[in-house]
Amino acid sequence: MHPKRKQRLIISICIVVFSSTAIGLVSYALRGNINLFYPPADVTAGIAPTDRAIRVGGMVVEGSIKRSETDLTTVFLVTDYDGSVEISYTGILPDLFAEGEGVVASGVLGRDGRFVATEVLAKHDENYMPPEVAAALEGKKPKAGSYNLGEGG
Amino acid sequence: MLAEVGHFALIIAFVLACLQAVVPLVGAWRGHSGSMLLAPPLAVGVFVFLLIAFVILATTFLQDDFSVKVVASNSNSFMPDIYKFSAVWGNHEGSLLLWVLILSGWMVAVAQFSRGLPLTMLARVLGVMGLVAVGFIAFSLLTSNPFERLLPGIPAEGQDLNPLLQDPGLIIHPPLLYMGYVGFSVPFAFAIAALMGGRLDAAWARWSRPWTNVAWGFLSLGIMLGSWWAYYELGWGGWWFWDPVENASFMPWLVGAALVHSLAATEKRGLFRSWTVLLAIAAFSLSLLGTFLVRSGVLTSVHAFAADPDRGLFILIFLALVIGGSLVLYALRAPTVASRVQYGAFSREALLLANNFIFVISATTVLLGTLFPLVMDALGQGKYSVGPPYFNAVFVPLMALLVPFMGIGPVSRWKQDAPSRWRQELLLPAAVVVLCALVLPVLTLGFNLWVALAVLFSGWLLAGLLRDFLDRTRTAKGLFSKWRRLTPSYLGMLLAHTGFAAMILGVTVVSQHNVEKDLRMLPGDSEDVAGYRFHFVGVNPVAGPNYDADQADFQVFKGETLVAELSPQKRRYRASGQVMTEAAIDPGMFRDLFIAMGEPVGEEAWAIRLQYKPMIRWIWFGALMIGFGALTTAFDRRYRLRERRLDTAETQAAMNSPAHAKA
Numbered sequence: 160m161h162p163k164r165k166q167r168l169i170i171s172i173c174i175v176v177f178s179s180t181a182i183g184l185v186s187y188a189l190r191g192n193i194n195l196f197y198p199p200a201d202v203t204a205g206i207a208p209t210d211r212a213i214r215v216g217g218m219v220v221e222g223s224i225k226r227s228e229t230d231l232t233t234v235f236l237v238t239d240y241d242g243s244v245e246i247s248y249t250g251i252l253p254d255l256f257a258e259g260e261g262v263v264a265s266g267v268l269g270r271d272g273r274f275v276a277t278e279v280l281a282k283h284d285e286n287y288m289p290p291e292v293a294a295a296l297e298g299k300k301p302k303a304g305s306y307n308l309g310e311g312g
Numbered sequence: 313m314l315a316e317v318g319h320f321a322l323i324i325a326f327v328l329a330c331l332q333a334v335v336p337l338v339g340a341w342r343g344h345s346g347s348m349l350l351a352p353p354l355a356v357g358v359f360v361f362l363l364i365a366f367v368i369l370a371t372t373f374l375q376d377d378f379s380v381k382v383v384a385s386n387s388n389s390f391m392p393d394i395y396k397f398s399a400v401w402g403n404h405e406g407s408l409l410l411w412v413l414i415l416s417g418w419m420v421a422v423a424q425f426s427r428g429l430p431l432t433m434l435a436r437v438l439g440v441m442g443l444v445a446v447g448f449i450a451f452s453l454l455t456s457n458p459f460e461r462l463l464p465g466i467p468a469e470g471q472d473l474n475p476l477l478q479d480p481g482l483i484i485h486p487p488l489l490y491m492g493y494v495g496f497s498v499p500f501a502f503a504i505a506a507l508m509g510g511r512l513d514a515a516w517a518r519w520s521r522p523w524t525n526v527a528w529g530f531l532s533l534g535i536m537l538g539s540w541w542a543y544y545e546l547g548w549g550g551w552w553f554w555d556p557v558e559n560a561s562f563m564p565w566l567v568g569a570a571l572v573h574s575l576a577a578t579e580k581r582g583l584f585r586s587w588t589v590l591l592a593i594a595a596f597s598l599s600l601l602g603t604f605l606v607r608s609g610v611l612t613s614v615h616a617f618a619a620d621p622d623r624g625l626f627i628l629i630f631l632a633l634v635i636g637g638s639l640v641l642y643a644l645r646a647p648t649v650a651s652r653v654q655y656g657a658f659s660r661e662a663l664l665l666a667n668n669f670i671f672v673i674s675a676t677t678v679l680l681g682t683l684f685p686l687v688m689d690a691l692g693q694g695k696y697s698v699g700p701p702y703f704n705a706v707f708v709p710l711m712a713l714l715v716p717f718m719g720i721g722p723v724s725r726w727k728q729d730a731p732s733r734w735r736q737e738l739l740l741p742a743a744v745v746v747l748c749a750l751v752l753p754v755l756t757l758g759f760n761l762w763v764a765l766a767v768l769f770s771g772w773l774l775a776g777l778l779r780d781f782l783d784r785t786r787t788a789k790g791l792f793s794k795w796r797r798l799t800p801s802y803l804g805m806l807l808a809h810t811g812f813a814a815m816i817l818g819v820t821v822v823s824q825h826n827v828e829k830d831l832r833m834l835p836g837d838s839e840d841v842a843g844y845r846f847h848f849v850g851v852n853p854v855a856g857p858n859y860d861a862d863q864a865d866f867q868v869f870k871g872e873t874l875v876a877e878l879s880p881q882k883r884r885y886r887a888s889g890q891v892m893t894e895a896a897i898d899p900g901m902f903r904d905l906f907i908a909m910g911e912p913v914g915e916e917a918w919a920i921r922l923q924y925k926p927m928i929r930w931i932w933f934g935a936l937m938i939g940f941g942a943l944t945t946a947f948d949r950r951y952r953l954r955e956r957r958l959d960t961a962e963t964q965a966a967m968n969s970p971a972h973a974k975a
Contacts, residue, residue: 165656165657166654166655169657169662169665170665173665173666173669174669177666177669177670177673177713178673180673180709180710180713181673181676181677181706181710184677184705184706184709184710185677185680185706187705188701188702188703188705188706189684189698189702193684193685193696193697193698193699193702194696194697194699195694195695195696195697196694196695196696196697214695214697226913226914228914229832230832231830231831231832231910231913231919249830250830251548251830251908251910251911251919251921252910252911252919254890254891254892254893255890255891265697265699294695
């Protein structure tokens with residue numbers, strides 16, 4: 160084969176092999192690993208899907224935080240003032256988690272309407288509000304921002 | 313008064329940067345050497361005035377001048393001086409000033425260390441960097457002036473720096489990271505300058521190579537420090553979260569890794585020239601994209617300061633100009649004649665090509681995952697989040713794909729090599745490595761498929777490196793002459809690749825054998841974690857300079873011997889009332905013991921997180937080796953010697969090249 164053509168062949172093979180690997184991996188990974196945000200009102204209205212990973216966020220209702228006496232389970236209500244969801248979480252909550260503060264929880268909504276969180280995110284700064292929570296509280300369709308941060312942020 | 317002087321210095325720097333962006337470029341176009349010679353002094357001028365502005369801002373912080381807005385909102389008179397100083401870049405306005413200061417520092421460095429560069433090239437490089445500086449100083453002046461006053465109504469006390477940022481890690485993390493981010497403006501400027509001149513040759517690759525390596529090395533160190541800081545300061549012992557802002561720094565790093573390697577092929581063999589230019593443009597564009605993501609407030613993250621839509625728009629326009637402008641220039645001036653250099657399917661060139669594909673594809677998948685939520689949101693499709701599982705599922709296999717090629721890389725030859733020779737060189741080491749992969753995990757932490765694979769992979773890398781090292785030094789007699797044969801660029805490669813092998817091991821072992829327990833603990837309680845007994849002694853109040861803390865005391869035993877006494881804290885910062893977790897860590901080469909306090913959960917009980925993190929230090933140690941390896945390569949004598957030797961000839965060639973014809 161002409162060396163020039165051979166060279167092109169190498170490059171084309173590389174492109175085909177690596178990009179198809181990447182496309183395969185991406186489509187596989189995207190299937191189960193992205194999740195949508197729902198304001199509490201959508202959960203009460205039954206719009207939010209059950210039994211799959213979603214995120215829910217809003218303000219923690221004053222006086223709603225209940226801690227277990229035996230383990231680290233905490234149950235609390237989150238509201239957007241149109242509806243509220245009961246969230247249960249076992250583990251250590253972030254430092255800025257408190258009544259009347261904004262939080263976003265990721266987890267699964269059970270058929271009984273209780274949300275079991277695997278991760279709870281609070282704001283990381285006194286003057287900061289997670290954008291989804293801000294948008295949900297405005298009662299509008301969310302516009303700006305996404306939320307994605309490691310635990311404890 | 314001082315703040316106004318700082319503001320004025322910033323304006324002067326802006327004017328000088330404008331001159332630097334225009335005069336040398338026009339001079340290079342017209343062939344007027346007087347204007348081209350102005351570039352280095354102008355670069356020094358910009359740097360001096362930015363330095364004045366920066367020193368003044370730092371002084372207002374140290375003097376607790378709360379009439380200056382950023383000082384009032386980010387500092388506090390009770391903060392230790394060192395944090396008052398680091399608070400200068402713990403906020404949007406100040407960190408932007410640091411950004412441009414470092415940019416101008418790079419300009420001065422280019423002016424200083426590129427004496428061998430043809431004048432036209434130097435003028436173009438500094439001109440392009442001047443354009444970047446104009447954009448960013450304008451950004452600072454127009455949307456985020458650090459010297460804005462709070463008049464009237466000067467607050468008596470500042471609002472404090474976010475406690476997360478009151479930490480030694482933050483003193484050096486942003487400057488190092490910016491050194492890397494901004495450093496990519498140098499290869500970018502070299503690429504643009506080469507496109508303007510129409511000369512993409514080995515000389516161009518050799519000039520931009522040390523700069524690229526240094527910038528990439530700093531970026532590696534900056535990212536490593538960020539990861540380490542997140543580990544002990546975010547409080548929960550994770551070391552990489554695939555946070556969009558981490559990704560923002562990681563994408564230029566990945567493309568930079570591709571660039572570092574493709575530059576090798578371009579310099580040595582004159583190959584992949586157009587591709588290298590594209591990578592240089594992409595690396596810097598991704599740095600700018602990162603700046604946009606972090607500074608625009610479209611993301612929620614520890615790195616996001618309060619959002620301001622104007623700022624986002626400004627950077628977005630700037631980004632569009634930079635990417636659009638450089639791609640148009642690329643389309644017009646990229647070499648149309650393909651290189652006549654040839655290489656076989658089994659050659660170092662082919663391996664480097666594979667490296668480049670993998671790094672660029674990895675960067676693309678990370679970009680996809682990072683931008684996906686933003687795009688869906690902009691299209692009104694809902695608020696998605698793409699979490700760590702996506703990135704792990706895509707990124708880990710891609711990196712694993714890299715390893716087989718990486719092991720052969722060092723022993724491979726340019727142009728044409730034979731698989732039979734590779735087999736001959738690597739068969740024995742490969743057998744040893746397979747044996748190690750089967751035996752080592754069993755002897756230490758118990759057999760685990762992933763750890764065995766990690767040992768296999770890192771062993772394969774080390775085998776290739778060792779084989780090549782022995783081949784190279786075989787004929788030399790005596791240690792000293794052996795050492796003399798190794799050039800800094802070779803040593804740097806050794807160091808960086810060994811670091812990568814260490815990282816593979818660290819990442820895999822800690823993710824497979826990490827033990828984490830969240831518990832409700834009372835004073836007097838004990839808990840076993842991975843063979844260590846954690847004994848909770850009690851909780852005491854402690855007062856710090858600007859915070860009050862509850863401090864828990866723990867004793868850790870292995871068998872009956874006391875291994876460590878650890879005292880994690882829960883701090884409440886007085887100025888803001890913000891609560892912070894201060895983890896206590898007993899570090900070790902082979903394991904970290906980690907304790908963090910959650911919150912009080914009734915009576916005397918506390919929520920406590922206990923962790924056993926085997927070999928986690930290897931991750932940062934490996935990253936350090938990668939960073940220092942990249943820095944080492946820049947000391948190679950050939951970058952300086954040849955420059956001098958070719959100086960006159962190349963200057964002559966540059967002056968006569970068609971570069972001066974109107975583009």
